[in-house]
Amino acid sequence: MELTADHAELMQAFQQGQRTALARAISIVENRRPGFESFLHALHGRLGGAHRIGITGPPGAGKSTVSAGLTQLYRQRGERIGVIAVDPTSPYTGGALLGDRIRMNELALDEQVFIRSMASRGSLGGLAVTTKEVADVMDAFGFDRVLVETVGVGQSELDVTAAADSTVLILVPESGDSIQAMKAGLMEAADIFVINKADRTGADRIAREVQMTLHLRLGHTMRSVPAHHGVDLKRARRAAKQGAQQGDRADHRDNTGQHWEIPVLQTVAETGQGVDKLVEALDLHRDWLRNSGELSRRRRLRLAERVREAVERRLRERIWQEGPGQDLLEAALDRLEAGEETPYSVADQIVRGANGG
Numbered sequence: 001m002e003l004t005a006d007h008a009e010l011m012q013a014f015q016q017g018q019r020t021a022l023a024r025a026i027s028i029v030e031n032r033r034p035g036f037e038s039f040l041h042a043l044h045g046r047l048g049g050a051h052r053i054g055i056t057g058p059p060g061a062g063k064s065t066v067s068a069g070l071t072q073l074y075r076q077r078g079e080r081i082g083v084i085a086v087d088p089t090s091p092y093t094g095g096a097l098l099g100d101r102i103r104m105n106e107l108a109l110d111e112q113v114f115i116r117s118m119a120s121r122g123s124l125g126g127l128a129v130t131t132k133e134v135a136d137v138m139d140a141f142g143f144d145r146v147l148v149e150t151v152g153v154g155q156s157e158l159d160v161t162a163a164a165d166s167t168v169l170i171l172v173p174e175s176g177d178s179i180q181a182m183k184a185g186l187m188e189a190a191d192i193f194v195i196n197k198a199d200r201t202g203a204d205r206i207a208r209e210v211q212m213t214l215h216l217r218l219g220h221t222m223r224s225v226p227a228h229h230g231v232d233l234k235r236a237r238r239a240a241k242q243g244a245q246q247g248d249r250a251d252h253r254d255n256t257g258q259h260w261e262i263p264v265l266q267t268v269a270e271t272g273q274g275v276d277k278l279v280e281a282l283d284l285h286r287d288w289l290r291n292s293g294e295l296s297r298r299r300r301l302r303l304a305e306r307v308r309e310a311v312e313r314r315l316r317e318r319i320w321q322e323g324p325g326q327d328l329l330e331a332a333l334d335r336l337e338a339g340e341e342t343p344y345s346v347a348d349q350i351v352r353g354a355n356g357g
């Protein structure tokens with residue numbers, strides 16, 4: 001896991017906090033250039049400082065506007081912020097591009113904010129396959145928060161939870177119908193719900209619907225239905241505090257233990273209204289993650305997943321690039337076609353060949 005001379009030099013600039021080094025490091029990792037694993041290996045000791053926040057939701061829900069609002073508030077606290085926007089503008093809301101650019105450009109002038117757009121590369125889920133590693137690079141660079149914005153098109157909401165400590169699911173008043181159809185997994189993936197565009201009618205109604213659905217799906221008590229405006233941080237605050245006192249290894253979804261009470265907030269991201277409540281909810285969630293042991297649990301899951309991915313990459317390389325896999329496959333094609341071999345017997349030979357036995 002030795003760095004090339006080039007990468008060693010880059011690492012030095014990176015450790016000095018040079019933004020150009022950060023940009024280059026991200027490119028290496030994002031594009032899986034030769035040596036990227038060694039680079040990540042060298043960075044690994046610096047991980048863990050950043051709060052990773054996933055922001056997901058349907059196209060045009062206001063993810064970028066919310067991210068920009070969050071970034072502004074965090075900046076006021078003097079925090080340094082990295083933003084990863086995966087496929088930032090969907091084909092559905094092409095008009096958002098301009099707004100995105102203006103908002104992002106304003107923020108991008110700030111030396112303490114670093115914004116990186118990534119194409120989703122048609123990966124089914126919508127979340128670029130290297131997003132997690134890019135988040136690692138930003139974490140290692142010393143950002144206090146790393147925001148990962150991804151358009152929700154099904155699986156990607158679940159993907160984003162793999163990259164984030166805290167996942168925010170943004171809906172709009174018009175999302176009503178989709179709530180019924182929302183997959184249980186998706187509901188469970190969200191740590192905080194935000195009904196954005198609360199300046200439109202129906203925000204209260206959808207907030208209630210989300211609460212009801214959470215109640216039905218996750219066994220939450222009806223007490224969590226807020227009296228007004230969907231903002232119910234008091235209960236969340238209490239839960240976080242209790243978790244802290246008891247050091248309980250709370251299960252996120254376990255209503256009988258010290259669980260996280262999922263807040264359902266309302267925002268008008270365009271004016272910034274309610275974004276401060278989201279900042280508060282995220283702070284609470286981070287406290288809860290730490291105190292309940294959930295942060296460690298999630299990080300362990302992520303680390304295990306990372307090992308699996310690296311192993312799969314190695315095996316693929318060993319078989320198809322370095323090993324005899326391709327030759328064995330080509331040599332077997334005639335026998336395959338003739339029905340003398342099956343794809344499974346050939347696969348068996350190839351894998352065994354790669355293992356040197």
Ligand SMILES: Nc1nc2c(ncn2[C@@H]2O[C@H](COP(=O)(O)OP(=O)(O)OP(=O)(O)O)[C@@H](O)[C@H]2O)c(=O)[nH]1
Nearest residue numbers: 059060061062063064065088090096197268269270
């Ligand atoms: N009325 C209203 N419009 C909003 C609000 N927040 C954002 N918008 C508008 O909604 C549009 C989409 O906002 P974006 O922040 O680009 O949404 P997004 O979810 O990032 O969109 P994609 O990345 O394209 O999926 C823009 O025109 C915003 O100005 C809000 O609170 N109220």
Ligand SMILES: [Mg+2]
Nearest residue numbers: 063064088089
């Ligand atoms: Mg966007």
